[in-house]
Amino acid sequence: MSGSTVTRARTREPFDRRIARAVQAVTGRALGPYQTAIVRIGFSLTWLVFLLRELPHRHEMYGPDGPWSWELASRLIADNRAFTVLMWSDGRLWFELVYGLAVLSTALLLVGWHTRAVSVVFMVGVLSLQNRSVFLGDGGDNVLHLAAIYLVLTRCGQVWSLDARRAEREAARRAAARPAGEAVEAERRDLVGPLLWTVLGGFLLATTWFSDVTGEWWLPVLLWVLWLGHGLWWLACRLAPGEPRTLLDVLANLAHNAALVVIMAEVCLIYATAGWYKIQGSRWQDGTALYYPLHLDYFSPWPALSELLGSSGIMVLLLTYGTVIVQIAFPFTLFHRKVKNVLLVAMMLEHAGIAVLLGLPVFSLAMISADAVFLPTAFLVALGAKAARGRDRLRGRRSAGTLPEQRRTGEEHGPRTLVG
Structure with missing residues (x-):
């Protein structure tokens, strides 16, 4: 069945049935x-x-x-x-x-x-x-x-x-199948x-x-x-x-x-209000807002890097306008998965840059953690699977290092014996 056919079938579905399915989705899991x-x-x-x-x-x-x-x-x-x-x-x-x-x-x-x-x-x-x-x-x-x-x-x-x-x-x-004593x-x-x-x-x-x-x-x-x-x-x-x-x-x-x-x-709400307040500032309007924190000693853990970035007027202009555009546009892209994911990556990179350039790692980690609520499930599942494989590989190396006689007979016992 094609996508348009499924859409028409759902449109013809009775309203009460659609409400029941929505309630089941919210309460069922x-x-x-x-x-x-x-x-x-x-x-x-x-x-x-x-x-x-x-x-x-x-x-x-x-x-x-x-x-x-x-x-x-x-x-x-x-x-x-x-x-x-x-x-x-x-x-x-x-x-x-x-x-x-x-x-x-x-x-x-x-x-x-x-x-x-x-x-x-x-x-x-x-x-x-x-x-x-x-x-x-x-x-x-x-x-x-x-x-x-x-x-x-x-x-x-x-x-x-x-x-x-x-x-x-x-x-x-x-x-x-377990004995009765195991339940206790x-x-x-x-x-x-x-x-x-x-x-x-x-x-x-x-x-x-x-x-x-x-x-x-x-x-x-x-x-x-x-x-x-x-x-x-x-x-x-x-x-x-x-x-x-x-x-x-x-x-x-x-x-x-x-x-x-x-x-x-x-x-x-955080990004929408931050973006709209930035629009009202004259330094954000003329594209020079990021120039000033890059030249403050308090926010310059890497002075050479801040000086290199702040000396480029075009880069400062692009980063200033890009920050405002991403923050204002993000709430309107939630229903478009691909655009939302692109802006999500841009915002996380922005906070990573704030952590490095301005010396605010805790603030950046907090905002990246909040942004993570919008990460796609497929990406998180793949990330978890990759972390699990890395953990199993690390355990296998430790087992192989602590049990040399099993490592020599690995062909007989197989990888599960080496892992333990």
Whole structure:
């Protein structure tokens, strides 16, 4: 059947049937599993790089030795009601504990270990540190701030995570014929989830106790809803795996898909507003806007490269106008796949150039992570397959290096023995 025939058949399809198919698509599964996974990896990697890079300066930036003192932060937070657990105490030990948990939760979210619980701890760490010294942030911190909240609502551990690998192993174990004792072992392995749930419940009790210094009311309410929802999910999976679990699965898919749409809308809004504001500036209109940051010492980690690029008037003109055109045009190209992919590559290259030329790597990583939500699924699947082949090849080399007698008899045992 040709494409035009399929289009005419869908046009003649009753309206209620089309609505039912659309509802099934939204509620039946979590859309964009690879896109949400790459967004999770990108933002967690960005925040982890920032935390580790600023580890020697953490006390001056967010801790008790900073110019923005605990008293000043308390007065500001009393007005803007921002959420931060660092306002619970001004002690150095409490700050070290919060900073350490922020680093740990970010690393665990990066590898996808119990992403439902870890994403909540990741969000608390991001909000607590950024809201403690809000004047230190830039555009990349604002994007990360919002993305940390949205990731809590997504099912971002479906692929490329330790959770996905554990789910595959559990499915393979159920499919195979197994003795009765192995089912008990599988139940014991799931004790980590209830333990995390219990620990986070204690944290929520503390959050409620300190509600007068933790910010707006909606964030503790969101945390309680997530905590109770995870507990209800665990009970449904073990005691009522039928319709109750299906209903919870539908609600989780709806929250995931809604958060995914919000992330996409946020990226489009960022580029649209940035482009339209640039149009109103006289330096962007005459094509000389990029000349000035290239000649500022503060934004010149490679002075020779900045001087070389800034000395070409034509290059500065093309980059200035190209930046405005790409940012304004991108939201209008979402329904044209090929043009959208071209502009997406252009924007990622633009942010990579900002990281190198202007010395803003964290900002660029945050924006590239946000742009990744629009990457095509075929490209991400191919990227994941190539990474898996590289991992298997690396494991094979390690096995061959540690087992020389197996390497000599590789013709007899085959490659699977060498890999292990």
